[in-house]
Amino acid sequence: MIKLIKSTFYEEDKTKQALTKFITKAKILSFGPECIKFEENFSQYQKRKFTVFVNSGSSANLAIIQALLNLGRLKRGDLVGFSALTWSTNAMPLIELGLNAVPIDVELDTLNVSSNKLLEALKQYPIKALFITNLLGFCDDLEVIKDICKKRNILLIEDNCEALGSKYKNKLLGNFGLASTFSFYVGHHMSTIEGGAICTDDEELATMLKLVRAHGWDRNLSLSNQKAIRDKYQVNSTFYSRYTFYDLGYNFRPTEINGFIGNVQITYLDAILEKRNKNFVEVSDRIYKKTDLYIPIRYSHMDFHSNFAVPVICVSPKVRDELVKRCEGIVEIRPIVGGDMTQQPFFNKYMQKYTHMGKQSNADIIHKQGLYFGNNPELTRKEIVSIIKLFCTDPL
Ligand SMILES: Cc1ncc(COP(=O)(O)O)c(C=O)c1O
Structure with missing residues (x-):
């Protein structure tokens, strides 16, 4: 039987041996330096300023929508378009967070949303954002879609969980919108067992995503962003600052095990x-x-x-x-x-x-x-x- 998924990792033996050594020596296994190093490596690969590493592609999708709501760039009740042919946890965060999830049909010959399908939907539905899926590594005329979104003030976000490495117009998919999400689940292009990420060039959004990833607190923010948020809310003492929760969040943190594997696997990507x-x-x-x-x-x-x-x-x-x-x-x-x-x-x-x-x-x-x-x-x-x-x- 030819299975859908054959192994957990590329170069499985080597990766497992390296992982065993790492776990034996590591002082911490919760979120730490390996995760941060993976964020840097992934940003470099994807050619994006910021990567926020999380524990799955589904969490990445929920986190980006929550972050846009926290920042007021989306509002509860807004209409958000999504590709009718996708994965459940692309559409679910929209519903979970009080948005109207408007399905947009795809083309038969690309399996993806095209500018024509988007324009058809826009005749009836004034969407505020388009959470497009780059299904199975394909895309349609994403550049035209990007222009339509820009002209009409529609936020474009790409669910790129199935298209890591695909290129269109000499640009990696995942780099056409404000932000993009990735999955590192076993069987996807690159595995960290479970794992996901959000990439963006927008610092305000990346900062909010880090807050959303961990409880709504500021611990993983840069020192300058930490200072800015503490000043804004007049949080002056260290005693309270570590336990101040600024906005709605979750616990979507990956572990050092995922970070370490990511740093090994990305060299094989x-x-x-x-x-x-x-x-x-x-x-x-x-x-x-x-x-x-x-x-x-x-x-x-x-x-x-x-x-x-x-x-x-x-x-x-x-x-x-x-x-x-x-x-x-x-x-x-x-x-x-x-x-x-x-x-x-x-x-x-x-x-x-x-x-x-x-x-x-x-x-x-x-x-x-x-x-x-x-x-x-x-x-x-x-x-x-x-x-x-x-x-x-x-x-x-
Ligand atoms: C398009 C798409 N989005 C999101 C996800 C969710 O990713 P994960 O399995 O890492 O939660 C998947 C999973 O296969 C997917 O195909």
Whole structure:
């Protein structure tokens, strides 16, 4: 059976040995210098001024929305657009924090929101922010989306949990909006077991994110930002300053174990991305050409495509269902990410007013006709050949 996820880490043995040594010697294992070093390394990789390291991609998504609310850049009740085809914890923070989560349909050939789909939604819904997902390492015309958002004063945030390393217009995905979120969960591009991050160039936002990450206190802020917030609230004594909670927060801190692993794994990141890209190009080149069976996915407009799974959109639900049967016991498969969010019970329970937008949408087609299999760096030649054979033979 070719599994979706093959290992916890790239270079698993070496990483586990290094981790064992680190844990034996480390004086602290809660948030500390390894986490801070990882933030610096990740900022350098992503070419962003600030990285706030957290304990998952889901926490990163909740933290960025909370931070924007704390800063007053979003207000409860505001409409926020999100990609109808995404993961649950992209849309959930919007609902949890009292915003209206407006699903925006995606394109069939890129699986992502395009400027056309955004403009269609804007005719009806005056959204204040767009929390776009760069699904499975792809994007549509993100630069045009960015311009529309800029012109209309819409905050653009990218959920980049599935697109670390992808490039469009010679720029890394995750660098098109005000901020972007990342996941370092096992099986994603780079693993810290569990982990996530938010990147931004906006210092005020990064400062608020650090406060949101840990209880609403100021302990991880720079000295100058600590001084500024203590002056603003007239907190003069050390006795109280360590226990003053300035705004709404959580405990989303990662541990030194995650930080250490991140610092090891990031040195392999380019090699991981190269291998996955090579696998993807080889299998998609063969599979997407079978247009009698599949709707090809377009990515020639991108400079580099980086994913951890290969999506396959069948021409009919019947073809998909037959393929599901055929993969049983040979290739582990699953629906495309979380499917069409408007069909999920949580969305129906809390956002019923927007569920009609899912009717006859592309997200619905992808939900009913799509599946994906894993693309990990350890795929063997034999496995690649057997995947191509399985998907290129008419299943009907
Ligand atoms: C688009 C997207 N956003 C957010 C997440 C959540 O990340 P995590 O699993 O690290 O909480 C995922 C997880 O797979 C995802 O695919």
